[in-house]
Structures are given as structure tokens and as C-alpha cells.
Amino acid sequence: MTIRVALAGAHGTMGTLFDSILSDIADVEVVARLGRSSSLDELDHADLVVDVTHPEASRAIVEHAARNGAQVLVGTSGWSESRIAELRGSIPDDAGVLIIPNFSLGSVLGTTLATIAARFYSSIEIVESHRASKADSPSGTAVRTAELMTAARAGLGPVEAPHTEQRARGQEVAGIPVHSVRRQGVVARQEVLFGGTGETLSVIHDTVDPSAYERGIRLSLDAVRTVRGLVVGLENVLDLGITRA
Template identity: 55%
Template structure:
């Protein structure tokens, strides 16, 4: 069966990459490619919507897809846990609603890095995250960093561990607290995407680092999400939900 995909944000870098992948795949078909001027009704009739737009535009796209009974893969950053709760409520209350899969990062390596950080988090009381992206990325912290911090916080809570030691939280230079963990964001020309999780304990430190060197690292994750979305149910967060890594409650 051919899966018809509507790409919202088709003129952006991720949208162009997704469009090329869809057109090259035997089991996928481009239903519509939307730019910022296209009406949301162009999504109608698709088997899956891929949202790779802008944080300010993403909510309307997701809500339209949910109300229209179309599964949606959300690759747009800026979705906090609180905002996702609102989408969970919308899905529950909307007859015929289909799956919503939030994917902070389509890179398999990045997803594994987050999984390793969540595994390690309960063994270290001092944890910070440093994430760096290209100068054009408008949101901070990144969705990947938020997801990583939230999962580390959940892992510590599930193990009965206290919040991490984050002194001097009144100093903005010490990072934005996400799930009690300081997150530092860099936006610089010459970078694509990097994340380091630093964990400190008595007499030792551990670093879990991932670097994105090319947008080709997203290809396998995009294809996996598009192919699995039509059969998925409910709201899930992270590509790990499709890789069966067992991370988090969602």
C-alpha cells in the first residue's frame, strides 16, 4: 500500500529532505507540499501529515490533522510537555482522531544518546546539558535537549533519587532549568547540531555526546516515522517509541 504524505514546511531544509525521500520511496507518495501561504485544507486526504514548520505554526497544523482524522508526525521543535498534554486531551476528545507522534530528533544516534543519558542519570547527582545548533535555529533549548532532560528527571524520580544538584539557579548564565537540570544553548554559524550531557560524581565525570554532521543522519528516522504513523495510536514522544527502547511514560 502506498502512503500519501502531506509535508507542511516543504520549502524548508527538513521539508526538502523529506520530500526527496518520499519521492524516492516506492511505498510513499507526496500528497501535498505546503509552504507558509498554503491553506491547511491542502492536508486533507493525506494518509500522514509531516509537520516540519515553525513553532508558531505547528499547533494549528497538528490540530487540523487531529480534527481531520489524519495521523501526524511532528518534527517541529518547541513542544513542551505542557503543550503536548493539551494535544493528548484533544486526541481523547476528538472522535476519529488518529496518532500524533512528536519527534524532537530524527537521528537514530541522537535518540540512543538520550537513552544512554536517561540510563546514567540516576547514578549521578550533578548533571548539565549543553546543546549547540546552527545560527538559524529559532527555538532554545532544543526539543532534543528538553526531551533528554525530562527523561533524565523521570529516571531519577522513578528510582527514588532526589533532583540533581543545580546551585545558583538565580544566575541566568547557569542555564535554563528543564526538569531541574540546567540546559545551555549555543546558536552559531558553522554548526549543524551537537549535544553533550555531562554527569558528575565523586572523583569522576561522564560525558555522553552526539554530533550531527549531515542532514543525511535524519533520513532513516523520517522514513521510519512516516511508515509507522498510519498504524500508530494515541500520542507518543520520541523516535524511541518506534525503536522500542522503553523510555518514558509516553
């Protein structure tokens, strides 16, 4: 059975990568490639909608696709916990939506390691760097990492984050300062900094080429076919072989 796919954001960097990968999957046919001026009606004949657009456009695309019975794979950044909660209340209970803040295996492993470490350190900050043209900050990966670390620290008290009223201290996400750098020559980098008595720990992940996303994209395209409800994170697609926090 051929799966009909609509690709929203087809002409962007991630859209181009998705298009190349989709064309290599035997039982998939891309029936629509949407750009900025496309109508949402172009999604209506798809079994699967892939959304790699812009944070401002993503919600309408996901809601429209889910209400029309399509499975949805979201690679658009900017989906915070609060936005996900709003989406959960606006789509059918039997919808299948998979949101992936970052398709890199190294990135999800870095976030998992940081989530484990967060239980043992109370001084935590995130520094993330992306290309100069990235539309949103903090990155969706940094937001996801901060939210997971704070959840892992439930019952341990807030993170030590002094002087966060000063703008140079970054933006607080789930109580953790996040510093965003946008510059040329960078694909993606995240460093989670931990401080403890007499020691520091850094969990660093660098994406040096977009090809790092390919394996995660293929795994997600396979997993989204059977997703029920709203699932967030590549870690929920992988078998990490550990007990999660």
C-alpha cells in the same frame, strides 16, 4: 494502496529532505506541499500529514490534521512535556500522532544512555549547539533529554543545580540546567555532563550532516501508519533491546 501525504514546511531544510525521501517510497504520493502562506485546508485530502514547520505553527497543523482523521508525523522542534499534554487533550482519542524530537539514531541512543546514567549522578547539565538560524532554544532534543532524565530520577530527589537564578547558568528544564549555543558551522551537538564523587561522565552526540536523519525518517514514516494515540520519541519506534527506565 497509495498513501496521500501533505508536507507542511516543505520548503525548509527538513522539508526538502522529507520531500526527497517521500518521492523514493513506492506507495506514497505527496498531494500538498505547504509553506508559510498556505491554508490549513490544504491538509484535508491527505492520509498522512508531515509537520516540519515552526514551533508557533505546529500545534494548529497537528490539531487540524488529527481532527480530520489523518495520521500525523511531527518533526517540528519545541514540543515540551507541557505542550504535549495540552495537545493530548485537544485531539480525538483515536488520533494517530507520532512526535519525533530528533530523527538521528545516534541522538536517541545518546538520550537513552543519558537517561540511564541520570539515576546514578545528581550533578547534571546539558550543553546543546545548533546552527545560528535555529528558531527555538533550548532544542526539542535537549528538552526531551532533560524531561526523561528527571523522570528516571523519580524518588531520588532533585538534581544539584546551584545558582540557577543567575542567567549565565542556563535555563532550567525539568530542574536541569540547559545551555544553548547558536553558531555558524554547526549542524547539531548535544553534551550531557554528569558529575560524581571523584569522576565525571559526558554523553556526547554530534550530527555532522543532515543525512544522519534519513534512517530515522524512514523508520518513522513506516511506524506512523499504524500509530494510535499520541506517541513521542524515536526510541518508541526502535527496538533498543533494553529495559527502559
